[in-house]
Amino acid sequence: MTGCRRVLPVLTGPTAVGKTEVAVAVAERLGAEIVCADSMQVYRRMEAGTAKPSPEQRARAPHHLVDFVDPTVDFTVADYRAAALTVIDELLSAGKTPLIVGGSRLYIKSLMAPFVAGPAPNAALRADWDAEPSEALHRRLQEVDPETAVRLHPADRKRIVRALEVFHQQGEPLSALQRRSREAGGAFDALPIALIRDRAEIYQRVEARVDKMIAHGLVEEVQGFLKEGLGPERIAMQAHGYKEIMGYLQGRYDREEAIRLLKRNTRRYVKYQLIWLRSEPGVHWVAAARPVEEVAEECVRLVQARAPDVL
Secondary structure: OOOOOOEEEEEEOOOOOOHHHHHHHHHHHHOEEEEEOOOOOOEOOOOOOOOOOOHHHHHHOOEEOOOOEOOOOOOOHHHHHHHHHHHHHHHHHOOOEEEEEOOOHHHHHHHHOOOOOOOOOOHHHHHHHOOOOHHHHHHHHHHHOHHHHHHOOOOOHHHHHHHHHHHHHHOOOHHHHHHHHHHHOOOOEEEEEEEEOOHHHHHHHHHHHHHHHHHOOHHHHHHHHHHOOOOOOOOHHHOOOHHHHHHHHOOOOOHHHHHHHHHHHHHHHHHHHHHHHHHOOOOEEEEOOOOHHHHHHHHHHHHHHHOHHHO
């Protein structure tokens, strides 16, 4: 890594707000290269449900960590951080500007906030817990890590399992790991720029995006992954769109219900992203319901004023 902390521009915002188009236009103006911070776009062969930049957009601005790993690999936040920091360091060493783009909170926080990696996922442990209801797992967590158990809802199975997994592999509670993480310091300081639209407009764009995903073959794509043996336990298959369609293909509900759930869950994710971004200090909000050129110019002015050391 470079010897001093740098301020890096981060272009973020909720799903369907229009980050990709603006990011390419900003990168062109800054001579920057885009470092993906999207937990779905990192996967190869996941096309219909990921809204990846088009070949034309990738030709206009170099993109890193898009189509980076196969969905058969359980790519963790720690894996992302290691890969992204390598790319960022190489770009800075070459005198280039990294522009971090995406809406995945944990990916972005892993670069900008204190971070200590926990143990890798353990398939055997997770299989042992498959038959236990979430409430029972939550009671287990209360015994070994009461601090984390208080924070987690008894129905939040994914995070409960992860906390138990950390304890059983590392011999210490997740809460202790997180305290150590807060003491470690982040790799970079961030200049967070968040695109925003009226929430009703974002929801309309979500509806249109889901319809486009279905029309572009999301169901057939998930069918192919199921035939390969990729089940809902794989990290890639837990992505929005893939998990809902997988439920339909496994007979848990019909196609119409899968689409309804996908739209609802994506709207809920948008709400979660907005709550997170509004709680973050120093976020610069930029209205996105304008011509892309105008939005990009405002973002560039913010970078030039606040992060001149990366230019």
